[in-house]
Amino acid sequence: MILSFTALLSCGDPLSGLPGGSRDTPESGRERAKKNLEEGKGISLGKAIGRKTTYEFSSSNPMWRATFDVIDFMPLVTVDYSGGMIITDWYTDANTTDESLKFTIRFLSNEVRADSLKIIIHKKTCNNKGANCIVEKMSSPRLEQTIRSDIIKKAALLAKDAKNKKKKN
Secondary structure, three states: OHHHHHHHHHOOOOOOOOOOOOOOOOOOHHHHHHHHHHOOOOOOOOOOOOOOOOOOOOOOOHHHHHHHHHOOOOOEEEEEOOOOEEEEOOEOOOOOOOEEEEEEEEEOOOOOOHHHEEEEEEEEEEEOOOEEEEEEEOOOHHHHHHHHHHHHHHHHHHHHHHHHHHHHO
8 A cells, every 4th residue: 555655656746637736836825816816716905905985983973973862861772883773771751650662773774864764662551560561562653753853853963064074174
């Protein structure tokens, strides 16, 4: 077995006939990278260098800033900028101790438009000081529309201010 292996190796490189064998593989790193790119086996950053990204952080996004300004009285449970969602905790007004509201606000776009937001409001009604609570999705288009319009108005003002600051600079 050793003798046949030695005889096989003495005849030349056994991998040279296979794709990627020593005959096909360039020795320098640049040549190998170029060959891989030509064959579609790698990635190139050549065209990406020098391009500007349009990624916005939540502090520069007028929709996010406006939403936080509008719902600043409510405690927050989840804020996920990358997922585009804000979920508040249950909020109880001092006048209605047996009812609580919870908002879920989803950002469908960063554009300042009414259809960029999806607002879901849940209502929790409790009897006997916190016992026997019923949670249901609130079907009040008026309240949802009020919150949406307040956020859009505030976002439009913030976007206008940001544009004016850019023009001054």
